[in-house]
Amino acid sequence: MNSRWQASRIGLINFWYYDDQEFPFVKGRMLLRGSNGSGKSVTMQSVIPLLLDGNMSPERLDPFGSRDRKMSSYLLEEDDGRDERTGYLYLEFKRQESDTWLTVGMGIRARRGKPLDKWYFSLSDGRRVGRDFLLYKEIGEKVTLSKKELENRIAGGGQVFDRQADYMEYVNRQIFGFETVEEYKELIDLLIQLRTPKLSKDFKPSVVNDILSDSLQPLSDEDLRPMSEAIENMDTMNLNLKAREAGYQAAEKIQRVLDRYNRLTLFEKADRCCENQKRLSEAEREAKAQADETERSRKRLLALEQEISELDARRDAMEKERESLSKSDAVSLKSRELDLASRIRTRESLLEEKQRQLDAKQEQYTEIEGKKKQEEDRAYEKERELDSILEEMQSEAGEMSFEEHDFFQDELKENFDKAFSWDTHEAQFRKVKDEISRGTELLREAETRQREADDLLKKRERQQRETDAAQRREGELESVLVQVENEWKEALYSWNGRNEELKFTPEQMREMARFADEYGEASDFARVRQTAADLWIGRKGEISGEVRRRQDELRDLENVRREIQEELAQWESSREPEPPRSDAVRKNRERLREKGIPYQEFYKVVEFGRELSGDPKRCGRLEEALLEMGILDALVIEEQYRSQVMEADPGCADRYLFVQPHYAEKSLLDVLDLNDSVNDIFMNQRITGILGNIALSERLEEAEGAGSGGSAHGGSAGIGASMTAVRPDGSYQIGVVSGTISGEHEAGFIGVQAREKNRQAKIASCRELLAENEQRQEVLRGEAAVLEQRISRLQEEYESLPEDTDMREAWKMLSEARQTVERMREEGARLERELMEVGEALGEIKRQAAEIAQKLYLTCSYETFRRADEAASDYRQHFYQLRSGHELFLQIRAHIEELGERQEILDGEMDQIRYEAGSAGRELKKEQEEYDSILRQLELTDYEQIRQKLDECMEWLKEYPERLQSCVAEKTQNEERIRALSEQAAQNEERISELRRRAEYLETCFAAERSLHYVELPGEEAEGAESAEKIRSLLAGECRDMDKEQIIRSLNQVYFENRGFLTDYQIMQTELFEELDREAQKGDPSAKRLDIAARYQGVRIPFGRLLTHLAEEIAELKDLIKAGDRELFEDILANTVSRKIRGKINSSNAWVEKMNSLMGAMNTSSGLKLNLRWRSRTAETEDQLDTKELVELLKKDYRLMREDEAAKLSAHFRSKVEEARRHARDSGGMISFYQVMKETLDYRKWFEFQLFFQKGGERVKELTNSVFGTFSGGEKAMAMYVPLFSAVVAKYQGGRPDAPRLISLDEAFAGVDNRNIRDMFRLMAEFQFDFIINSQVLWGDCDTLDALAIYQLLRPENAKFVTVMPYLWNGHARVMLEDESEMEKRAAQEA
DSSP: OOOOEEEEEEEEEEETTEEEEEEEOBTTEEEEEOSTTSSHHHHHHTTTTHHHHOOOOHHHHSTTOOSOOOHHHHHOOTTOOOSEEEEEEEEEEEETTSOOEEEEEEEEEEETTSOOEEEEEEEOSSOOBTTTBOSEEESSSEEEOOHHHHHHHHGGGEEEESOHHHHHHHHIIIIIOOSSHHHHHHHHHHHHHHHOTHHHHSOSHHHHHHHHHHHSOOOOTTTTHHHHHHHHHHHHHHHHHHHHHHHHHHHHHHHHHHHHHHHHHHHHHHHHHHHHHHHHHHHHHHHHHHHHHHHHHHHHHHHHHHHHHHHHHHHHHHHHHHHHHHHTOHHHHHHHHHHHHHHHHHHHHHHHHHHHHHHHHHHHHHHHHHHHHHHHHHHHHHHHHHHHHHHHHHHHHHHTTOTHHHHHHHHHHHTTTSOOOOHHHHHHHHHHHHHHHHHHHHHHHHHHHHHHHHHHHHHHHHHHHHHHHHHHHHHHHHHHHHHHHHHHHHHHHHHHHHOSSOOOOHHHHHHHHHHHHTOSTTOOTHHHHHHHHHHHHHTTTOOOOOOOHHHHHHHHHHHHHHHHHHHHHHHHHSOSOOOOOOHHHHHHHHHHHHHTOOOEEGGGSEEEOHHHHTOHHHHHHHHHHHHHHTOTTOEEOOGGGHHHHTSOOTTOOOOEEOOOSOOOSSBGGGTEEEOTTOOOHHHHHHHHHHHHHEEEOSOGGGGTTOOSSOOTTOOOOOOOTTSEEEOTTSOEEETTEEEOOOSOOOOOSSSHHHHHHHHHHHHHHHHHHHHHHHHHHHHHHHHHHHHOOOOOOHHHHHHTOOOSHHHHHHHHHHHHHHHHHHHHHHHHHHHHHHHHHHHHHHHHHHHHHHHHHHHHTOOSSHHHHHHHHHHHHHHHHHHHHHHHHHHHHHHHHHHHHHHHHHHHHHHHHHHHHHHHHHHHHHHHHHHHHHHHHHHHHHHOOSHHHHHHHHHHHHHHHHHHHHHHHHHHHHHHHHHHHHHHHHHHHHHHHHHHHHHHHHHHHHHHHHHHHHHTTOOOOTTOOTTTTTOHHHHHHHHHHHHTTOOHHHHHHHHHHHHHHHGGGGGGGTOEEEEEOHHHHHTOOTTOOOOOEEEEEEEETTEEEEHHHHHHHHHHHHHHHHHHHHHHHHIIIIIIIIIIIHHHHHHHHHHHHHHHHHHHHHHHTOOOTTOEEEEEEEEEOOOSSTTSOOHHHHHHHHTSOGGGSOHHHHHHHHHHHHHHHHHHHHHHHHTTTSSOHHHHHHHHTOGGGGEEEEEEEEETTSOOEEOOHHHHTTSOHHHHHHHHHHHHHHHHHHHHTTSOTTOOOEEEETTTTTTSOHHHHHHHHHHHHHTTOEEEEEESSOOOOOTTOSOEEEEEEEOGGGOSSOEEEEEEEOSSOEEEOSSHHHHHHHHHHHO
């Protein structure tokens, strides 16, 4: 086992106002004293903590923790004429039991206007700075070494470090030996807290509790990294969510106005359709009426023409009949009758033939009409089929972002009845299809490569963990080798130190020790053995030795004897015992003396009466009760001074006794007598009255029900609840307060004899201890005389030279570990190269795919491209279906046109047949009438009959002109009417044609508007979804009174107000249906309308769909946040971070247990026992756990928790996180959520330190600030420093046993009175501290220290130099030395 390292010396070279100054320790102890500004703090902080970890943070250079002190200012001041300065600081350690030396230090180079350069070094080969190793070179003046010169000078006897972390790790490994650097940091933090001068300013237990809490190591950023990454991801998602929600709200505002505009636009177009249809219907009804009237006129005209024709035929017949009758030629009539009969039969045959021809033609016409209807139905169905294909292609085009489809579709619909050029569009589609296929293939390959990369990454991570484990093993073995090397060197120096004759020079020892520092594969122990053999041969016959342990014990006993003698002298010369008093009470009584106010302490003016004088227990109970009630040491004051003493005075406090206007029937007068010293009658009366005011009752219940004061005549009264009373068992009452006593008090204040007896007991105890001490010293002197002899062991010393067996084994294991690490690193490098190659290939594939995706406006993901590829395949199939279907549609349309042409030819042929049949019919009618006339003539056989017929003919012929004129006039009138009606019909037909054209245009506009699907109608049925009348009736109520101009203004306003929230979606105002508007003719309303479009994932979409996408994104983000939230709580906080916290808490608990163990084993002169508790705090909300319950849960593995326990833990952290979020929000952005979260998870705030104390046999109590105020000076000092010193020792116990226990105190013990300073130094000696402390007033020359290096620092009037005056305290006297080198010599002698 190595002996402990001990601080030996500190040095400052070319630093601050020091040129080359060293401060040797004596037994690891040093006191720097001087006035403010003398440099004592600068000197101390340059060692602790600076040289322990190399951290030059400004707040660590100042004991008060400010950032005002900068290292650069210690090298170059503002008024310094130099532009560059290099300084060195070093700290030397030495093994207590051997001359093994180790030096650590740092070099600092300051250049004006540039950052500091710093480096660190160590000397491990036994060389010592200022002795056989210089940090400067002599070239007429001392010039400090540069970093390079230092490296060359150190060579193999030490190391130079560039990084502070490497230096700190080296110091820990070589000197302190903590398992982890984090534990070493905890020690440094505690030493910084202990150094702070606030102990002097705020001298109270709460400061100790704060220091202990602050010295605990918080969770590091690395511990919280999983949480910070999760929070960062959640913050990013929350920011995205806020942006999406803001965008959604903005889009909703726009959509609300846009929806009103859409509904109004749809209503207007539906209304126009309906109104135009209404006008068309009216025009058609009017045209039908005109056609009916024209038909009637035509029929009447035909009737008139028939009538005129019949009149003409009758006229001819009448004239012929008249002529025939006039001739009366029956033969000629008969001949004519036969001729006419023949002609009539011919005419009738012709008419029958024409009717047969007309029927045949009509049948052909009907057949063609049926075929045409069938073809039109086929064309309609084919058009619907093609429209359906186009809709599917539209969806597929949207899936693959094929924007050219819209142009293709519009062009095809515009020229649907014409032959279409398909090749151009097919070429465009094939180009996009090829890109999509290529992108799909690339992304499929990317997924394969990604899986390959993931597998490699897992292998790399697994291999990295194995490498880390191997490196940790290598580090552990390096530490083992360092430990073994140190142990060998320690054993070597110890061996040399134990030797009486086989002594090596320091140079020889350094050379032999260097064997361990340079130990390696080629190291040969024979070289060390030969060096020892050479000396052994030269000094074979010399042996000497000496033992000093008994002398050390004698010295310690002598110190104890002096302490007991001092205590005995104090008791022999001191005044009688006094009850304990606070500083405020002492101050008050001094104030009373200064004011000349006479007073008497109560216990001094009374004696126990005869009733109690023979009963010590009753006396003890009564005295303890009076002590607890505050009456024992209270003051008896004349009434005239009452107002003066009751005036508040800062820092003063006391109790006073005044006579009250009531008295008890049984009181203290019955058991206490007045002291003989009371010889004043008025004082006698006052004391008697006071004793009479304090009741002495068997039961306190006797006081109940009585009045609170005396009668008007001062008569006696019962003891009221407001009075003061004492029972024989010691319980008492002071007004509403009742109390009990311990019953263990021994009376020692009331009565002169009791006080004297108390003092004599103390004197006897001290004398007994002195006798025991002297007896023990006599025994030790005898043993020391026996042990002081020389032993000749030269051969044994040579043979006991430490071997290198352990070093050889440690080096072997380290070599193997290094080979393993190297092999693992090579494997890691190979995997890294493979991973990089795969990553580069993957990156190139993704880059190519991203170019394609950007070109196609598609999201660069395999799933998107897969769907796009499927859509492209479907699109191609539908394209060919569309192409063949359209060709068939054109064939059907051509057939329909051909059938129409055939119908027109048949119409002409039938019209010709009808005309010919009409002419033949008219001729037949004339001939038939003539035939009938001849037949009638032939029936007349006599003259009278012929004459009568002739008269009738003459009469008819006479009336004929008038009847003919009437028919002609009516015919002319009907012809004029028909002509007028025909003109009106032509005009109406033009109007109807125009209305029909407009109806088609308006219906197209309405259908186009409806196809946008911008307006959702409640209860709308699929069949009625396209009905303009239906839509108009549904929208009329809300749209009829809308102001379109106002809505457009509102739309523009809300658009420009909110588009800034939607910049990511490239929203833009456009106009729709411009092509349709170009088809409009004069008088047609415009088809154009305003619209707002957006671009989502590269695809242009209607604005309404953007809301849907935003809502989906918001829901998706909320799900992601919920999943991230669950991961944060259930995996990271409740599992990963909780493990870290659990480790910290367990470590802290172990630390507290060590402290309590140390404090429990400590004996203080006052019998004060101290104990620390690290108490868990209670929960702040219902959802949070008490720390005790939380710690119990954290002790468990999260995977093994019950479901309810995991839920509790998760709920606790959720509550904490919500609280952190609330604080972050309340800070207005001044504090980040991560900062608040880190603060929230600071486990140190879940606990609080509580200091407890116990005096003698009293019960354990909490040491609060108020209780602390009642302590004596020595007890206060113990209560403050024992826990802190115990905490430091407990920390040091986490390192190697040979680590030095180094501490520093700024303005040491400034709050401790001089009488107790010696106890503080005794504490530090008992705790085996190496210390460097400073003070303005302390000398440290206390008998509780056997040695101390004291340096008086003088810097008059802020001079630029410091004068150092060394003193040595040797345990007996303070001796001034010539210089610091003499201090080191005397220190060696003291050791």
